Amino acid sequence: MAKKNKLTLAIAKKVAGVGVYIEVPVKFQSKDGEAFEGEVLVKRLSHNERLKALDVWAIEDKNNITIDQVMRAYVFTSIYSEENEPFFPDIESTGDVSPEFMNALYTASEKVNDYSGKMWISNQKNSGASLSSTESVDEPSMKQSKT
Numbered sequence: 206m207a208k209k210n211k212l213t214l215a216i217a218k219k220v221a222g223v224g225v226y227i228e229v230p231v232k233f234q235s236k237d238g239e240a241f242e243g244e245v246l247v248k249r250l251s252h253n254e255r256l257k258a259l260d261v262w263a264i265e266d267k268n269n270i271t272i273d274q275v276m277r278a279y280v281f282t283s284i285y286s287e288e289n290e291p292f293f294p295d296i297e298s299t300g301d302v303s304p305e306f307m308n309a310l311y312t313a314s315e316k317v318n319d320y321s322g323k324m325w326i327s328n329q330k331n332s333g334a335s336l337s338s339t340e341s342v343d344e345p346s347m348k349q350s351k352t
Contacts, residue, residue: 218251221249222249223249223250223251224248224249224251225248225249226246226247226248226249226285226288227246227247227248227249227317228244228245228246228247229244229245229246229247229313229316229317230242230243230244230313231243231244231245231306231309231310231312231313232309233303233305233306233309234305245284245285245286245292245310245313246284246285246286246287246288247283247284247285247313247314247316247317247318248282248283248284248285248317249317249318250282250283250318254282255279255282255318255320257282258278258279258281258282258283259274259275259278261278261281261282261296262274262278262296276307276311277296277299277300277307278296279311279314279318279320280292280293280299280307280310280311280314281293281296281299283314283317283318284310284313284314292310
């Protein structure tokens with residue numbers, strides 16, 4: 206059985222890796238049609254950083270943000286060339302690259318930050334934990350059978 210640890214905010218942040226930079230390969234098609242692969246650093250974002258990422262667009266009503274703007278904001282906030290050196294100098298420059306490259310960067314960021322929750326769900330299924338494990342066993346019927 207795994208040892209239970211007493212948690213503090215500092216320990217939780219450290220164990221979760223908040224703020225760490227993870228090297229992730231990025232593959233996309235070059236102008237010559239050949240596969241090109243490089244590596245970027247992806248910052249593991251805190252919950253607050255994820256929420257504040259959308260603020261770069263300065264849109265008051267968050268219901269008006271497009272999927273493209275969400276993707277670009279997450280890429281802008283999480284992708285780095287070097288530690289503490291963002292890949293893009295400003296949010297507008299995220300539109301200066303090809304859609305394929307932007308998608309590759311978003312995929313790299315998704316692998317680290319799990320925006321969609323797919324990794325968490327997959328880990329729950331693979332760990333043997335059932336999402337319905339708290340369901341109760343059916344109560345026996347109170348109806349008597351006729352004999």
